[in-house]
Amino acid sequence: MSIETISLSGRKKVVSNKEMTFWERLYLVAIVKGLWITLQHLFKRKVTIHYPEQVRERSVVYRGQHMLKRDEQGRENCTACGLCALSCPAEAITMKAEERKPDEKHLYREEKYASIYEINMLRCIFCGLCEEACPKDAIYLTISKELVPSNYDREDFIFGKDRLVMPLEMAMKNAQLKNAN
Amino acid sequence: MESTFIIEKSVVIVAVFALTMLMAMYSTWAERKVAAFLQDRVGPNRAGWGGLLQPLADGLKLFSKEEFFPNTPNKFLFIVGPGIAMSTALMTSAVIPWGDRLHLFGREIYLQATDINIGLLYFFGVVSVGVYGIMIGGWASNNKFSLMGAVRAASQMVSYEIAMGLSMIALLMMTGTLSLKEIAAQQAGLNWNVFYQPLSFLIFLICAFAETNRTPFDLPECESELIGGYHTEYSSMKMGFYLFAEYANMFISATLISVLFFGGYNYPGMQWMVDNVGVNTANILGMLALFVKLCFFIFFYMWVRWTIPRFRYDQLMNLGWKILIPLSIINIVVTGIVILRADIAAFLGF
Numbered sequence: 001m002s003i004e005t006i007s008l009s010g011r012k013k014v015v016s017n018k019e020m021t022f023w024e025r026l027y028l029v030a031i032v033k034g035l036w037i038t039l040q041h042l043f044k045r046k047v048t049i050h051y052p053e054q055v056r057e058r059s060v061v062y063r064g065q066h067m068l069k070r071d072e073q074g075r076e077n078c079t080a081c082g083l084c085a086l087s088c089p090a091e092a093i094t095m096k097a098e099e100r101k102p103d104e105k106h107l108y109r110e111e112k113y114a115s116i117y118e119i120n121m122l123r124c125i126f127c128g129l130c131e132e133a134c135p136k137d138a139i140y141l142t143i144s145k146e147l148v149p150s151n152y153d154r155e156d157f158i159f160g161k162d163r164l165v166m167p168l169e170m171a172m173k174n175a176q177l178k179n180a181n
Numbered sequence: 182m183e184s185t186f187i188i189e190k191s192v193v194i195v196a197v198f199a200l201t202m203l204m205a206m207y208s209t210w211a212e213r214k215v216a217a218f219l220q221d222r223v224g225p226n227r228a229g230w231g232g233l234l235q236p237l238a239d240g241l242k243l244f245s246k247e248e249f250f251p252n253t254p255n256k257f258l259f260i261v262g263p264g265i266a267m268s269t270a271l272m273t274s275a276v277i278p279w280g281d282r283l284h285l286f287g288r289e290i291y292l293q294a295t296d297i298n299i300g301l302l303y304f305f306g307v308v309s310v311g312v313y314g315i316m317i318g319g320w321a322s323n324n325k326f327s328l329m330g331a332v333r334a335a336s337q338m339v340s341y342e343i344a345m346g347l348s349m350i351a352l353l354m355m356t357g358t359l360s361l362k363e364i365a366a367q368q369a370g371l372n373w374n375v376f377y378q379p380l381s382f383l384i385f386l387i388c389a390f391a392e393t394n395r396t397p398f399d400l401p402e403c404e405s406e407l408i409g410g411y412h413t414e415y416s417s418m419k420m421g422f423y424l425f426a427e428y429a430n431m432f433i434s435a436t437l438i439s440v441l442f443f444g445g446y447n448y449p450g451m452q453w454m455v456d457n458v459g460v461n462t463a464n465i466l467g468m469l470a471l472f473v474k475l476c477f478f479i480f481f482y483m484w485v486r487w488t489i490p491r492f493r494y495d496q497l498m499n500l501g502w503k504i505l506i507p508l509s510i511i512n513i514v515v516t517g518i519v520i521l522r523a524d525i526a527a528f529l530g531f
Binding site for chain 2: 031034035037038039041042044045046047048050
């Protein structure tokens with residue numbers, strides 16, 4: 001096999017500068033060919049996804065918005081060790097640790113908890129390294145298809161615990177599901 | 182008698198006017214839809230079913246936009262420009278026969294605003310005035326891009342009008358009349374002129390693209406080089422008038438192509454329908470036939486727009502002056518020889 005015949009894509013074309021014939025110079029044939037190609041596109045399947053009604057199919061490993069998990073008794077898992085903040089390549093996570101009071105045992109699982117836990121959604125790249133770093137199974141990237149909503153102020157993109165912690169009802173439901181199984 | 186005549190003509194004129202406006206409006210919708218479909222998209226589909234209310238929304242938007250005036254020495258001409266473009270676009274529809282005749286209220290109503298015996302000449306005259314709208318607007322904008330677009334428009338339209346007129350002469354030698362009504366009537370059945378004058382049709386079609394400033398001849402308003410050309414400085418409904426005039430021109434030229442070369446309102450079996458079913462039914466079907474034909478040509482305009490890229494300026498001039506004009510002259514000579522073949526044979530002594 002000579003080197004000229006090798007074509008990896010299978011679409012190799014030899015270009016030549018030969019003189020065009022009379023019919024080629026008229027261009028009419030070329031125009032009709034072009035019209036035929038565009039006409040075929042008229043009946044092709046449209047690729048548009050009608051966004052608000054249809055949502056694009058997501059990958060099974062899709063990483064959506066974060067959630068700070070609660071355990072089956074509704075207590076927050078997070079112990080504010082700071083490993084997520086350390087692993088975050090975008091430096092999007094900040095937190096402030098506090099010691100658990102005796103009357104807060106039903107709120108926090110560990111003796112130390114995060115009184116402030118903030119993720120800057122403008123910095124976050126949704127890589128999921130915080131989830132991998134977490135020793136307490138506290139932070140997860142959900143499969144929620146909701147995107148971070150647009151806003152006018154940069155401050156509004158800093159999500160605090162009010163928007164990150166798993167709702168209590170969800171924790172209760174999870175517990176029920178686990179008991180049923 | 183006189184007053185009924187005026188009423189009858191007024192009704193026809195208003196109907197034609199409304200039809201032109203409606204077609205121009207929905208051409209913008211069709212343009213966007215066809216463009217989208219040819220590019221595997223879906224196009225406007227939010228306003229109304231299939232985006233059918235989109236032209237209304239566009240019109241409303243244009244009306245509510247700010248009226249902007251550039252720092253121009255001649256405000257009057259700046260306003261007159263789009264006015265001329267629009268009115269000439271609407272005037273051309275006067276001589277087009279939309280159908281043969283209807284029998285209504287005991288009268289014969291001819292479906293044409295006016296049947297002047299120089300209809301085609303009138304058409305060319307009005308169309309050539311149309312270029313003034315573009316020239317005046319572009320010049321009064323006091324902006325080099327607009328001026329460039331206007332100059333291109335003027336030279337392009339003037340040079341393509343010659344080829345267009347010459348291609349028509351071959352057809353006129355065959356039909357022997359300038360009245361569009363008679364030209365349409367001569368093509369009864371499938372006796373269409375395109376079968377006798379295909380070259381004339383081709384030249385006319387190409388020139389019609391150039392006259393309406395459509396791609397591949399949209400040099401006067403090429404978006405990528407001249408930012409819209411002659412209507413760069415225009416805003417609000419004055420801009421809308423220019424765009425509207427272009428679509429009205431497209432509609433009229435599509436109609437003219439159908440009337441001159443594709444039998445106008447004629448369809449195979451029309452005479453049979455007149456004899457057996459009735460004049461009115463036959464002619465309403467005839468109008469529908471014309472409508473289908475002209476819709477195809479409007480679609481063809483859009484289809485070509487997304488197929489052929491824009492010409493370079495020198496290519497445009499080469500095509501007009503060095504190819505189309507000689508071709509149409511040859512066409513005239515050949516047509517003349519074919520018409521006079523018996524005389525020529527007699528003269529040469531065959």
